[in-house]
Amino acid sequence: MSGRMGLAADRGAAAAAAVAQAEAAFQALRRQRRLATLLGAGIFLACLLTAGWVSEFHPATLWAGLPRIGEYFSRVAPSLEWGKLFAGVETEGSLAFWMYRLDAWGLLLFETAQMAALATLMGAVVGLLLAFPAARNLGLPGWMSEAARRLLEATRTVPEIVFALIFVWAFGVGALAGILAIALHTAGALGKLFADAMENIEMRPWEGVRASGGSWFQACRYAVLPAAAPDLLSYAMLRFEINLRSASVIGFVGAGGIGEELYKVISFNYYEEISAIIVLVILAVVCIDLLSEKLRRRVIEAVS
Amino acid sequence: MSRVINPGGHLLSAGEVAAWRARMPAAFGPSVAARLWRWLGAAGFLAWLVGTLWWFDVSPQRLLNGLNGLGVIVRLMIPPSPGEQWVEILQGLAESLAMAFLGTAIAATVAIPLGFLGARNVASSVIFRFSLRRVFDGMRGVDQLIWALAYVRAVGLGPLAGVLAIATADIAVLAKLYAEAIENAEKRQAEGIAAAGGSPTLVMRFGILPQVAPIMLGHALYFFESNARSASILGVVGAGGIGLQIAERIRVRNWDEVAFIIILMVVMVMAIDWLSQRLRRRLIGGR
Numbered sequence: 001m002s003g004r005m006g007l008a009a010d011r012g013a014a015a016a017a018a019v020a021q022a023e024a025a026f027q028a029l030r031r032q033r034r035l036a037t038l039l040g041a042g043i044f045l046a047c048l049l050t051a052g053w054v055s056e057f058h059p060a061t062l063w064a065g066l067p068r069i070g071e072y073f074s075r076v077a078p079s080l081e082w083g084k085l086f087a088g089v090e091t092e093g094s095l096a097f098w099m100y101r102l103d104a105w106g107l108l109l110f111e112t113a114q115m116a117a118l119a120t121l122m123g124a125v126v127g128l129l130l131a132f133p134a135a136r137n138l139g140l141p142g143w144m145s146e147a148a149r150r151l152l153e154a155t156r157t158v159p160e161i162v163f164a165l166i167f168v169w170a171f172g173v174g175a176l177a178g179i180l181a182i183a184l185h186t187a188g189a190l191g192k193l194f195a196d197a198m199e200n201i202e203m204r205p206w207e208g209v210r211a212s213g214g215s216w217f218q219a220c221r222y223a224v225l226p227a228a229a230p231d232l233l234s235y236a237m238l239r240f241e242i243n244l245r246s247a248s249v250i251g252f253v254g255a256g257g258i259g260e261e262l263y264k265v266i267s268f269n270y271y272e273e274i275s276a277i278i279v280l281v282i283l284a285v286v287c288i289d290l291l292s293e294k295l296r297r298r299v300i301e302a303v304s
Numbered sequence: 305m306s307r308v309i310n311p312g313g314h315l316l317s318a319g320e321v322a323a324w325r326a327r328m329p330a331a332f333g334p335s336v337a338a339r340l341w342r343w344l345g346a347a348g349f350l351a352w353l354v355g356t357l358w359w360f361d362v363s364p365q366r367l368l369n370g371l372n373g374l375g376v377i378v379r380l381m382i383p384p385s386p387g388e389q390w391v392e393i394l395q396g397l398a399e400s401l402a403m404a405f406l407g408t409a410i411a412a413t414v415a416i417p418l419g420f421l422g423a424r425n426v427a428s429s430v431i432f433r434f435s436l437r438r439v440f441d442g443m444r445g446v447d448q449l450i451w452a453l454a455y456v457r458a459v460g461l462g463p464l465a466g467v468l469a470i471a472t473a474d475i476a477v478l479a480k481l482y483a484e485a486i487e488n489a490e491k492r493q494a495e496g497i498a499a500a501g502g503s504p505t506l507v508m509r510f511g512i513l514p515q516v517a518p519i520m521l522g523h524a525l526y527f528f529e530s531n532a533r534s535a536s537i538l539g540v541v542g543a544g545g546i547g548l549q550i551a552e553r554i555r556v557r558n559w560d561e562v563a564f565i566i567i568l569m570v571v572m573v574m575a576i577d578w579l580s581q582r583l584r585r586r587l588i589g590g591r
Contacts, residue, residue, distance in 0.1 A: 048409055054402035055463035055544065065459035069468070072458035114356050121353075157570045161449075161537045161547075165554045166562070170377060171370035175360045180370075249449040252541055253551075256360075263541075266453050274454070282445035 075271040099276050105258065109284050111175065112257035115250075116243040119179045123186025123243075124236045127152075130187065131194035132220055137203065139216070149195070156188030160246050164255040175256030182243050182250065190239055197231035198224055230300045237296045241289055248281050381563035393549050393561075397568055399463050400545035401576075403538070404531035407470025412524040414475050419482025419520075420508060443476035448534050452543040463544030470531050470538070478523060485519040486512060521587050525580045532576040536569050 051057070081093035089096045099105075133140055134148035163181035171177045205223035214222065251259020258281060265273045316324075325332050334342070386393065422436050451472050455465035494511030502510065539547025546569060553561045 047405060051402035051405040051409075054398050055406055055467055057406055057464060057467055061459075061464060065464065069455070069458045072454070076454070111359075114359070118353075118356055118360070154570070157533075157573055158566060159533060159537045161540055162550060162566060162569075165540070165551065166377060167370070167374070169554070169557070170373035171366070176362055176366065176370070179360065245447055249447045252449060252453070262450065263453070266450075266457060269457065278446055278450065282442060285445050286441075 076275045078272050078275050098272060099280075101273070101276075102280075105261065105277060105280055108258040108261055109280060112247045112251075112259075113244060113284065113288065115175050115179050115257050116182070116240060116247040119182035119247065120186060120236060120240045120243050122179070122183035123239070124190055124232075126183070126187035127189075127191035127194055128232070130191045131198060132224075134191060134195035135198040135224075137199050137201075138206075138220070138224070145195075149192070152188045152191040152195075154188070155184050156192065158185070160185040160250060161253060164250050164253050168254050173254040178247065178250040178255030178257060181255060182246055185246075186239055186243060190235060193235045194228070194232055197228045197235070200231075201227040233299055234296055237292050237299075241285070241292060244285055244288055248285075377559055380557075380559035383560065384563035384567055385560040386564050387553075387558060387561040393546070393565055393568065396539065396544075396546035396549040397536075397572060400535040400539070400547070401532065401572065403463050403466040403470060403543075403545055404528060404535040407467045407535070408474065408524060408528040408531050410467070410471040411474035411478050411527065412520070414471070415478035415482050416520065418475065418479035419486055422479055422483035423486035424483075437480070440476040440480050443472065444480075446473065448473040448538065449541060452538045453541045456542045461542045461544075466535060466538040466543035466545055469543060470535060474527055474531070478527060481523050482516070482520055485516045485523075489515045518587060522584055525584050525587075529577055529580050533573055536572070 078098045079093060080095065080098065084091050084093045085095055087094040087096070089100055091097055130148050130152055132138060133144050134152060136142075136145045160181045163184050164178055167177035167181050171180065201224060205227065206219050209219040209223045247257050247259075248262075249259045251257040251261070252263045254260065258277065262274070262277050262281075265277060329335060418436070422433055422440070424433065448469055452466055452469035455468045455472075459465050459468065489512050493515065494507050497507045497511040535545055535547075537547045539545040539549065540551045542548065546565060550562060550565045550569075553565065
């Protein structure tokens, strides 16, 4: 009996020791984890303070600025009145009074959309031409794809606005500078996506065309393009929406579109016109989002 | 030449070909109507292209002149030079980085409670959630540059306007992403806390937050990367950072310094991308 009890006690002691060991390990792990979290938080806080110091983000300036921000945005907000909402242009507080230059702004928005479309088309064409050498699976020498990829990366990393600032000097103030700036940036962004899409195609059609004596260009035309077309179209159309947004602000540097009007209106503090134009831009972007979503589905169905 | 060899090897007569054509018109290429539509589409596209090019006054002469001017500018850019005010350039770069960091941090912090409010499994009021999301959508549609320009008018020139612009433009998008992450969180842990008697606050803190925190951090890092790019141009409208430096130098046509700043910008963006990718992998990939 005593032996058995001793065994049980031994077992109990062993279990307690194991529990204590596990507990110690758990505590050690927890300490380590806590230390890591504290260290991360410390580094983050240091970065935050440095960033605040460098960007002159003092609580006092912010506090002083808050009322001004509130005042500014309340002035920008349209002063609409329910009773007169659908009254004529002359009545203050009506929609028509708020949007009193709807025809001119509509034309500018249309111009902006055309700029975006043209820039997307040009960028997509250039991107497509560069994507063939950039794709690594089409049997071209390695240095060629490397060079094409670096070129695409360079045009993609520089923001459109910087290109636009430079092009305004070269091509003169106007929509052309904006179109070319957006197109150049688009070529870099789309070219990479196109090349990646081409690298993901099934290689059998390519081998078939090559084996039956087709040239490299014929293989690109009849094996790569049909397989990649749905992806390419979908990327290009998504890019059109992005470009519409950039085309609406590229006018800030004198490169055409509704951005020029918006810049003027904000600079001269025509408060309510600011909100009118911004609402129009948002509406246009939302409309084109919905439209291009439908179009994209139909086109992709037709192609594939 | 209208005879066609069939797989059997013998020649088909013209009559047989006509019979096959009648049975399976699609096998003989697109129909006349389809071809007509295609031509019409191509003609319409060409008309649009020519029309827009004409409207935007794009002529070969103008393009050629512009390219000539561009060639001169590129030649003046080489070799890139930091100029005499290179301290200012470095300051601008640091300012841009600080603006991106602070703006993202503010947006990510403010977006956490908004994300909880906008999530379906946390906020029960449909009308409140719907209106909150519409406000998010509206804010998202306004470009960062527009916010920057507005804030410059409101709080004056300088990086403060840039920080506020970045924060305002990102709060909406981050809140939406956070709300989606919270909606996709596993319910069992939250239910467990609630079943053990935890209050709604405790459910959020111990049931949902541990699941979504890595996702939120990942999103915030992505936004930091993207903001490091955009913060470098906000200065063009006067909101501080390197953009101001580049705009000033373009105005006085110091092209070699412009090239230097562009190279610096590209290097900074690449360095941030690399750093953030490593950080993201450590924070999220380790699990």
